[in-house]
Amino acid sequence: MSKRKLNKGQLRRVRANQAKRLKQVDLEQTEPSGPLGNTAAGVVISRFGQQAIIADSSNNPVRCHIRRGVESLVCGDEVVWRPIDEQANDDVGGIIEAVQPRRSLLSRPDYYDGLKPVAANVDQIFIVSSVLPAFSSQIIDRYLVACEDIEVTPVIVLNKADLLQHLAAEERDSIEQALAMYQAIGYQVLRVSAKQTLGMDDLTNFLQDHVSIVVGQSGVGKSSLVNVLLPDVDADIGAVSDNSGLGQHTTTVATRYVLPQGGILIDSPGIREFALWHLDPERVAWCYRDFRGLLGGCKFRDCKHLDDPGCALREATENGALHPLRLYNFHKIIESMVSQRPSRVSSRGKKE
Ligand SMILES: Nc1nc2c(ncn2[C@@H]2O[C@H](COP(=O)(O)OP(=O)(O)OP(=O)(O)O)[C@@H](O)[C@H]2O)c(=O)[nH]1
Ligand SMILES: [Mg+2]
Ligand SMILES: [Zn+2]
Incomplete structure (x- = not known):
């Protein structure tokens, strides 16, 4: 059944009612x-x-049931709700009346649905990568851009560090070099293993006093990390396919956990591709923290930072001030923005 669309007048009334309910807090x-x-x-x-x-x-x-006027509701939202006194047989104990304004919102652009909210009110994002599925600085860069865009602090986590020793030296070196690159930019980097419970003290320290979420490709071990931190929870974990080396999308819905060690952690479903077509290319460049100080310095205002003469970014890669991998990944994101953007959706995620 398709959702009935509210007209502008109805929407205004619904919002006014929500505001009224929030006042009753x-x-x-x-x-x-x-x-x-x-x-x-x-x-x-x-x-x-x-x-x-x-x-x-x-x-x-x-x-709880969600009252029809509640426009959007995700994991982490703070709500006003009412208990249902006489419980029916359906296990439903209440009704959500209204949602408090959000301090932050992590969204992911979906090809069919436009911008889909993932979690609200997080103040720290753990970008989890691993050795299998293969480490990808491309995917890390995409998440970093998303974090910078919503101004939430990212922490880069390499899970399955136990598998590093089985890699060919060349592959291991390239992972280590990429992690060193992120550290040099100023991002926090943690190496952990859910399997061997390595690095969990570091993770626990970062979780204190924060509302954090684990994000990353399917199969990198997000739920496995939740299970190590919360042995009583037993979140579903799934094998990585032998054929494709990819995860199987085991977690299907974002879930919020209160940690006895301190802090709150949200587990989220893995995704194969984190598209960024909701952002303008200029915004993506700004979201590259290491580009920011260089952006005004190109000879031409509409510099594409490719082989344009007098490009400050390219010059910075040549004199060692900027890592070439970052500029390479940036161009890959820009190229993919055109091909991944659904034709009916403009940048900023609005349907045209
Ligand atoms: N060797 C090794 N395997 C791990 C580690 N952490 C998780 N795994 C394995 O990786 C696979 C995927 O783990 P999950 O925790 O389900 O991964 P996920 O990121 O939650 O995946 P989705 O829910 O699909 O997004 C499972 O077979 C885990 O046993 C680790 O530190 N080392
Ligand atoms: Mg999972
Ligand atoms: Zn340039």
């Missing part, structure tokens, strides 16, 4: 109405279609 004093209890604050653990599981104020999970 002084919740304990609100009168109960009908079979619903007092409104209360909660956080979305995960969302499934028209239902979501939220954590109540004591951190207990409650399955």
Whole structure:
């Protein structure tokens, strides 16, 4: 069934109602109405279609319906909800009435649906890569651009460090060089192994006092890391295919966990390709943190940073101020933006 679209007037009314409900956040004093209890604050653990599981104020999970006027709801959203006093047989214990304004929103451009929200209110993103599926600085760069765009701190995590010793020296060196490149730019880099529980103290330190999310390709071991940090949780993990060397998309919905060691961690479904067509090429260049100081210095204002004369970026790669791999990856992103962008969607993710 297709979703019914609201017209502008209806949308305005829905938003006004939401704002009204948010004003009631002084919740304990609100009168109960009908079979619903007092409104209360909660956080979305995960969302499934028209239902979501939220954590109540004591951190207990409650399955809730989502009121129709709630426009968008994702893992990590802070909500106003009401318990249903008389529980029906369907396990549903409440209704989500409204969503608080978000401090941040991680989205991913989807070929069919435009910009799809992944998680709200995160302040740290662990970009997880591994040795199998193969390490890719291309994919790391794409996530770094997404992090810079929404101004959330990235941490680069190489998982499956236990497999490094089995690689040919050349392959191992190229991974180490890429990680050193990211460190030189100023990004934090952690080497861990969920299998051998290596580097978990570092990870635990980074998680303290933050709302973090693990992102990255399917099969890099995001859920495995969650399971090491939270042995009682038992998140699903799936094998990497012997044929393709790719993961099998085991995690299907983003899920929020409260860590006893401190901090909050969201596990997210892996994706094969992180497209960036919702950004302008100029924004992508700005999101390359190491380009920023150089961007005004090209001879021509519309420099494409290819073989244009007087390109400050290219000169910087020649004199060692900029790593050539970053400029190479940048051009790969720009090339792919045209081919990956659905024809009906403009940059900034809006359908035309
Ligand atoms: N050798 C080794 N294997 C690991 C490590 N961490 C995870 N794996 C294996 O990698 C495979 C994929 O792990 P998952 O945790 O399901 O990966 P994921 O990133 O959550 O994948 P999606 O949910 O599909 O996005 C499983 O077979 C894990 O056992 C590690 O540190 N070393
Ligand atoms: Mg997973
Ligand atoms: Zn240039």
